[in-house]
Amino acid sequence: MGYTARMETPSRKVVVIGGVAGGMSAATRLRRMDERASIVVFERSGYVSFANCGLPYHVGGIITERDDLLLQTPQSLAARFAIDVRVGHEVMSIDRGAKTVTVTDHANGLTFDEPYDQLILSTGAAPFVPDMPGRERALALRTVEDTDRLNAAIHPGMTTAVVIGGGFIGIELAENLVHRGLSVTIVEFADQLLAPLDPEMAMIVEREVVANGVEVLTKNQVVAIEERDVTLADGSTRPADLVVASIGVRPETGLAAAAGLTLGERGGIAVDDQQRTSDPDIFAVGDAVEKPDALDGSAMLVPLANVANRHGRLVADVIAGRDVHARPVQATAIVGVFRLQAAATGWNEKRLRASGRPYVAVHTHPASHAKYYPGAQDMALKLLFDPQTERILGAQGVGAEGVDKRIDVIATAMKGGLRASDLADLELAYAPQFGSAKDPVNMLGFVAENVQTGLNNPLQWHEAQAYMDAGATPLDVRSAEEFAEGALPGAVNIPVDELRARLDEVPDGPILIYCLLGIRGHIAARILAHNGYTQVRGLAGGIRTWDAGMEWQRRSLT
Ligand SMILES: Cc1cc2nc3c(=O)[nH]c(=O)nc-3n(C[C@H](O)[C@H](O)[C@H](O)COP(=O)(O)OP(=O)(O)OC[C@H]3O[C@@H](n4cnc5c(N)ncnc54)[C@H](O)[C@@H]3O)c2cc1C
Numbered sequence: 001m002g003y004t005a006r007m008e009t010p011s012r013k014v015v016v017i018g019g020v021a022g023g024m025s026a027a028t029r030l031r032r033m034d035e036r037a038s039i040v041v042f043e044r045s046g047y048v049s050f051a052n053c054g055l056p057y058h059v060g061g062i063i064t065e066r067d068d069l070l071l072q073t074p075q076s077l078a079a080r081f082a083i084d085v086r087v088g089h090e091v092m093s094i095d096r097g098a099k100t101v102t103v104t105d106h107a108n109g110l111t112f113d114e115p116y117d118q119l120i121l122s123t124g125a126a127p128f129v130p131d132m133p134g135r136e137r138a139l140a141l142r143t144v145e146d147t148d149r150l151n152a153a154i155h156p157g158m159t160t161a162v163v164i165g166g167g168f169i170g171i172e173l174a175e176n177l178v179h180r181g182l183s184v185t186i187v188e189f190a191d192q193l194l195a196p197l198d199p200e201m202a203m204i205v206e207r208e209v210v211a212n213g214v215e216v217l218t219k220n221q222v223v224a225i226e227e228r229d230v231t232l233a234d235g236s237t238r239p240a241d242l243v244v245a246s247i248g249v250r251p252e253t254g255l256a257a258a259a260g261l262t263l264g265e266r267g268g269i270a271v272d273d274q275q276r277t278s279d280p281d282i283f284a285v286g287d288a289v290e291k292p293d294a295l296d297g298s299a300m301l302v303p304l305a306n307v308a309n310r311h312g313r314l315v316a317d318v319i320a321g322r323d324v325h326a327r328p329v330q331a332t333a334i335v336g337v338f339r340l341q342a343a344a345t346g347w348n349e350k351r352l353r354a355s356g357r358p359y360v361a362v363h364t365h366p367a368s369h370a371k372y373y374p375g376a377q378d379m380a381l382k383l384l385f386d387p388q389t390e391r392i393l394g395a396q397g398v399g400a401e402g403v404d405k406r407i408d409v410i411a412t413a414m415k416g417g418l419r420a421s422d423l424a425d426l427e428l429a430y431a432p433q434f435g436s437a438k439d440p441v442n443m444l445g446f447v448a449e450n451v452q453t454g455l456n457n458p459l460q461w462h463e464a465q466a467y468m469d470a471g472a473t474p475l476d477v478r479s480a481e482e483f484a485e486g487a488l489p490g491a492v493n494i495p496v497d498e499l500r501a502r503l504d505e506v507p508d509g510p511i512l513i514y515c516l517l518g519i520r521g522h523i524a525a526r527i528l529a530h531n532g533y534t535q536v537r538g539l540a541g542g543i544r545t546w547d548a549g550m551e552w553q554r555r556s557l558t
Contacts, residue, residue: 010037010038011036011037012037012117013037014037014038014039014116014117014319015041015118015119016039016119016120017042017091017101017120017122017123017255018041018042018043018044018122018124019041019043019048019049019085020043020049020050021124021308021309022122022285022286022308022311022312022315023041023043023122025285025308025309025310025311025312025313026120026312026313027041027081027085027120028081028316029317030319033317033319039082039083040083041077041083041085042086043087043089044089045088045144045145047070047087047144047145048077049072050069052142052305054069055069055141055142056173056175058151059154059173059176060175060176060177060178060179061179066147086103086105088106089104089106090103090104091103092255094119094255094256094258094282096279099117100114101119118319119281119282119283120284120285120312121256121282121284121285122285122288122308122312123252123255123288124251124287124288125249125250125251125287125301125303126142126252127141127142127245128245129245129247130164130222130245130247132222132223132225134225134243137225137243139243139245140244140245141169141244142249150244154177159182159183159239160238160239161174161177161183161184161240161241161242162185162230162240162242162244163177163185163246165187165189165245165247165248166188166190166192166194166216166218167193167194167248169246170186170247171186171205171209171335171337172335172336173244174209174214175212175214175337178213178214182242184213185214185215185216185217186214186217187220187232187238188216188219189219189220191218191219191552191556192206192556193205193218194342196331196344196396198348198396199552199556200548201342201380201382201396202552203548203549203552204342205337205340208339208340209338211338212338215238217232217238218555220233221233222243225240230243250267251301253267253288256277256284260278261279264299265290266300266301267301268288268289268290268299269290270299271289271290273292273326273327274314274315274318274325274326275311275318276318283315283319285311285312285314285315286307286311287303287308291311291329292329294328294329294330294414295393300329300331302329302331304331306332307331327415330346330411331345332346332408332411333345334404334407339400340400341399341400341401341403341404342396343407344394345395345407345414346411346414347393348384348396349361349382352393352394357393358388359393360384360385360386360458361382361383361540362385362447362458363380363381363540364380364381364383364440364444364518365378365379365381365541366379366381366436367379367436367440368403368435368440369432373432375401377400377401377402378399378400379397379399379400379402380397380398381396381440381444382396382541383395383420383444383447383448385419389419390420390422392423395411402435406439406440409426409428410441413426420452421449423448425445426439426441426442426445456538457537458538458539459538459540461539461540461541461550462549462553464539464546467537468512470510471509472510472512472535472537473490473491473492473507473509473510473512474489474512474513474514475494475506475511475512475524476488476493476543477493477494477495477496477514477521477523478495478543480493487543488512488514488543488546491514492505492506494524496515496520496524499527500527506528506533511528511535512537513525513538513539514542514543516542516543517541517542517544518538518540518541521538521542525538
């Protein structure tokens with residue numbers, strides 16, 4: 001009753017197109033900001049406010065109850081927020097002059113016009129399925145209905161699946177199809193999985209995926225889908241009772257473009273820092289929209305839930321009259337990969353190199369918590385920063401535990417404008433089961449500070465060969481047992497604990513010093529520096545990072 005009464009004297013009429021992440025954040029926040037606004041949400045699918053990010057895990061049977069994906073219903077949103085949510089309603093066009101949208105109610109085929117004072121587009125991004133023979137057999141995952149279709153397609157007797165695309169959703173799907181007992185192949189066009197990671201980090205992920213029985217084919221492509229298998233660009237075939245396409249998403253801009261709203265250079269809807277489109281009464285948020293990059297301000301498409309939700313909230317504030325502004329985005333993301341977590345924020349090294357921007361890369365392999373407390377897990381962390389300003393440019397992490405926390409701390413540091421060596425000073429919560437007295441983030445700061453003060457002169461795994469070709473001798477400071485298991489070509493072995501006594505065996509000329517993870521190499525490099533050696537460089541991340549990078553390089557050259 002209260003709902004109807006309020007609607008009789010609305011302060012404004014706001015129509016939202018798209019009732020999931022950005023759209024529902026906008027609608028519910030607007031209600032909290034303005035009790036008298038009339039708020040109508042049109043959602044094309046049969047559900048609002050569903051957990052898109054949980055969909056792969058319902059396919060895998062980890063989220064067992066389908067209803068758990070449905071965070072709200074039109075009824076619950078009406079009851080709590082007095083929002084008029086209409087599912088199964090597709091907005092077909094926008095008449096900016098008349099300030100109306102034309103809507104089709106798919107339940108009865110009726111079409112009607114709905115007026116608005118302000119319009120919010122949160123139409124998202126659609127999975128892209130490439131044009132190829134048999135395309136119609138490829139399923140994609142975006143909505144609850146897609147999940148139902150995928151679940152219905154998986155039946156007893158089905159044994160094989162091909163996932164097209166090795167990005168975040170592709171990997172999640174592959175894992176969940178393994179949980180369903182299928183033998184899975186991922187086909188990825190690029191030369192690595194998970195594009196936001198650099199290849200030596202992505203290789204750790206790939207090893208994990210392969211260790212769980214998934215075949216990974218990179219630098220390859222599905223060109224045709226047949227009844228029971230797929231044909232790849234190299235002419236080979238793979239059995240595929242099920243085919244899922246997850247090669248990426250494209251912003252849904254059809255409505256905006258048809259209404260004459262300006263699109264940006266990346267094909268998303270162009271908005272200002274208050275999410276306003278080229279029409280002052282139309283706002284847009286989420287995957288359909290371009291965002292400025294935190295580092296260089298360039299337009300980016302960032303299909304991530306956090307950004308969509310935050311910008312949804314912000315746009316409601318703007319409409320309610322608050323002077324708030326969206327900040328550039330750094331695309332912080334994480335994915336679970338079987339036993340591992342893989343996360344990234346900011347730019348990666350590939351992008352920095354391609355743009356010609358100077359950077360320093362630091363690799364560490366800390367334990368997730370104090371090693372003496374049971375259950376500590378190794379992780380690989382990578383920090384990228386500007387050698388002049390020490391601005392943090394990006395970070396990546398892969399490991400079984402604690403990667404989320406470290407990348408989130410670094411993402412926060414980036415947002416707050418901390419420098420790389422400031423990470424050394426962060427006071428982070430510590431007890432042995434949660435971290436280390438010198439947290440992995442502190443350690444990254446220590447290494448950054450050492451690099452900046454000249455105590456450490458790191459060389460990247462991909463620079464090592466050129467340094468050795470130029471005459472540097474690899475000096476392996478691991479134990480003799482470790483050395484015997486494999487070393488860099490031409491390496492001399494002097495374990496770090498014996499180095500002071502065996503200085504006369506240290507080769508003349510430039511030295512590439514290394515150990516397994518980097519720490520013993522750094523200690524040995526300091527011993528050499530104190531003994532007058534000036535041409536010493538340390539292999540960043542030790543042989544573990546080098547090995548992952550070289551495995552990727554060998555594979556990508558074939
Ligand atoms: C399977 C999957 C897993 C994901 N996992 C993660 C994750 O772990 N972490 C993360 O950060 N992000 C994840 N994402 C991405 C995240 O879900 C999106 O970034 C976020 O939902 C974008 O919000 P949005 O409001 O822009 O679009 P959406 O949430 O997609 O909502 C857009 C809605 O608009 C509706 N719509 C479109 N056009 C019309 C129209 N003309 N009329 C009416 N309705 C219309 C669509 O039906 C759709 O429901 C995942 C996405 C998927 C699909």
